[in-house]
Amino acid sequence: MTRKTIWHFTFVSLIIGFMLAVQFQTSQEPDVRDTRDIWEIRRDLQKEQELHKQLLNEIRKYEETLEKYEQQRSENKGAILRQTVEELKKEAGLTEVVGEGVVLYIEQMYDESYVGPVSDTISADLLRRLINELNMYGAEHISIADQRLVNTTVIRDINGVTKVDSYPLRSFPIEIKVITPDAEKMYNRLKASTIADDFALENLLLTVSEPQQRVVISPYDGAVRVKQMEAVEEARR
Amino acid sequence: MWLPLLGLLLGILLGLLTDWRIPSEYSSYLSIAVLAAFDTLIGGIRAHLQNIYDEHVFVSGFFFNIILATSLAFLGVHLGVDLYLAAVFAFGVRLFQNIAVIRRILLTKWLENRQKNRL
Numbered sequence: 001m002t003r004k005t006i007w008h009f010t011f012v013s014l015i016i017g018f019m020l021a022v023q024f025q026t027s028q029e030p031d032v033r034d035t036r037d038i039w040e041i042r043r044d045l046q047k048e049q050e051l052h053k054q055l056l057n058e059i060r061k062y063e064e065t066l067e068k069y070e071q072q073r074s075e076n077k078g079a080i081l082r083q084t085v086e087e088l089k090k091e092a093g094l095t096e097v098v099g100e101g102v103v104l105y106i107e108q109m110y111d112e113s114y115v116g117p118v119s120d121t122i123s124a125d126l127l128r129r130l131i132n133e134l135n136m137y138g139a140e141h142i143s144i145a146d147q148r149l150v151n152t153t154v155i156r157d158i159n160g161v162t163k164v165d166s167y168p169l170r171s172f173p174i175e176i177k178v179i180t181p182d183a184e185k186m187y188n189r190l191k192a193s194t195i196a197d198d199f200a201l202e203n204l205l206l207t208v209s210e211p212q213q214r215v216v217i218s219p220y221d222g223a224v225r226v227k228q229m230e231a232v233e234e235a236r237r
Numbered sequence: 238m239w240l241p242l243l244g245l246l247l248g249i250l251l252g253l254l255t256d257w258r259i260p261s262e263y264s265s266y267l268s269i270a271v272l273a274a275f276d277t278l279i280g281g282i283r284a285h286l287q288n289i290y291d292e293h294v295f296v297s298g299f300f301f302n303i304i305l306a307t308s309l310a311f312l313g314v315h316l317g318v319d320l321y322l323a324a325v326f327a328f329g330v331r332l333f334q335n336i337a338v339i340r341r342i343l344l345t346k347w348l349e350n351r352q353k354n355r356l
C-alpha cells in the first residue's frame with residue numbers, strides 16, 4: 001500500500017468517524033421528559049389553581065372598578081379617577097405608608113480576636129437575597145436605609161460600594177423597614193429562616209425587631225421614568 | 238496499515254468532543270451520507286485487495302456518492318416518496334457484496350499462507 005493510499009484511507013475514515021460521532025450525538029439527544037412525581041404534579045396544580053384564583057380576583061376587582069366608572073361617569077368623573085391614581089401611587093411607592101411590620105438591622109459582627117480585612121459594606125447579592133426572602137414572606141413595602149424600594153429599584157455594586165438606586169450603603173447599622181399585613185408571621189418566618197446564617201458568613205449580624213404596630217416608610221424620592229410605554233390609541237379618544 | 242483505523246478513532250473523538258448536533262430533521266441525510274461513505278471505504282479496500290485501486294476513483298467516489306445519496310434523500314422528502322430507501326438499498330447491497338469479496342480474498346490469502354507454512 002503506497003503512502004498516498006494510506007493517507008486517502010485515513011482521511012476518508014476520519015470523515016466517517018466524525019459523521020458517525022455527530023449522528024450518534026444527534027440521536028442520543030435526550031428528549032425532555034416529564035419526570036415529576038404525583039406530589040410534584042399536585043403541588044404544581046395547586047400553584048396554578050392559586051394563580052387562577054388570584055387572576056379571577058383581579059378580574060373581579062377591575063370589573064367592579066369598571067362598573068363604578070360607568071355608574072359615576074356623569075356625576076363625579078374626577079373622584080374615581082383620583083382614587084385610582086392614589087391607589088396606583090401607593091402601589092408604586094410614591095406615598096408614605098404606615099402599617100404594622102418589622103424592622104431589620106444589619107450590623108458588623110467581628111469578634112475581639114478577629115484579625116484580617118474588615119468589609120465596610122454589604123454585598124449586593126446578599127442584600128438582594130434578603131429582599132427576595134422578605135418578598136417571599138409577604139412584604140408589601142420595604143425601605144433600605146430610608147430608601148424606598150419600588151419596582152424599578154436596582155441594588156448593585158458600583159466600584160465596591162453597594163448602592164440602592166443611587167444611594168450608597170456605607171455606614172452600619174443599616175436599617176431595613178418592612179410593612180406587611182401580618183407582622184407576627186413575618187417575624188416568625190424570619191426567625192426560622194437561614195438568611196441570618198448567610199449574613200454571618202459575611203461577618204454581618206442580622207437582627208429582627210419584635211413585630212411593631214406602627215412602621216413608617218417614606219415615599220420614593222426619585223422620579224419614576226417610564227421609557228417603554230405609551231398610551232393605547234383607543235384610550236386617547 | 239493502522240493509520241486509517243487511527244483516523245476513524247480520531248474522527249469519532251473529534252466529533253464527540255466538539256459536541257456538534259445537527260437538527261433532527263437533517264439526521265436522515267447524515268445517516269445516508271455515513272452509509273455512502275462506508276460504502277466507498279469498503280469498496281476502496283476491496284479494490285485495493287484486488288489490485289485495481291485507483292485513487293482518483295476512490296476520492297471522487299467518496300464525495301460523489303455522499304452528495305448523490307443526500308440529494309436523492311432531499312428529492313425524496315420534497316416529492317413525498319421515500320427515495321432515500323433506494324440509496325439505503327443500493328449501498329446496503331453493495332456493502333454486503335464488497336465485504337463478502339474482502340472476506341473471500343482474505344480467507345484465500347490466509348489459507349495460502351498456512352499451506353506455505355506447512356510446506
